[in-house]
Amino acid sequence: MGKRLWVERNKDGSWDAFSEDGAHAKFGKGKGLFSPGDLLKISLAACGALSSSFAVESALGEGKGAHIVVDGTYDDDDDAFLSFDEQLTVDATDADLSDEDAAKLKERIIRHIDKSCTVKHSLEREEPVRLNVTVRH
Known part of the structure; x- marks a missing residue:
């Protein structure tokens, strides 16, 4: 738990x-x-940020991080998000990375997020939510 x-x-x-x-x-x-929907998107972005931070800091230095924007496609009829789009950007302009080093960093970031992002894993799985209601009187 x-x-x-x-x-x-x-x-x-x-x-x-x-x-x-x-x-x-x-x-x-x-x-x-x-809103709660905003918080869901923030959770996805935050998970990507935390999951990628080791890879980014290892390549670019302590305190460096990603900028992550999350959008969601929302279905009014079902009152649910159908999908999420994440755009993760790392500013490495002052690091003088070669094309090869930038590609390696990109792959490392993806691996870290794929391995460690609990929110992404949960959304991809569509885990059931069990609701228990108690009315105290």
Whole structure:
């Protein structure tokens, strides 16, 4: 079992997400808030960022990282994302990489993400979600 997470509604209609180790994020509907669909896309991008960081830092130096943009194709009728498109860009302009070194870095990044990105693995698998509702009264 992974880290325990929970959400709580605020009086203004926004929500706060918490983890047992102190992490916090705000979400909801409206300006300045991430929607749950946004958070899903952020999770995919964040997973790619963390999974690729070792490969990028090994090649380019500590503190270097990727810029990742995620878009999703959404189906209104099914209220679901049909697919996701990730664009990962690494700025290596100051590293003076050869074409061969850039190609090797690209392949290494792909291998790291394919091996270590739990969110990508989960979305590709379409894992079932079990929902248990309790109404305390």
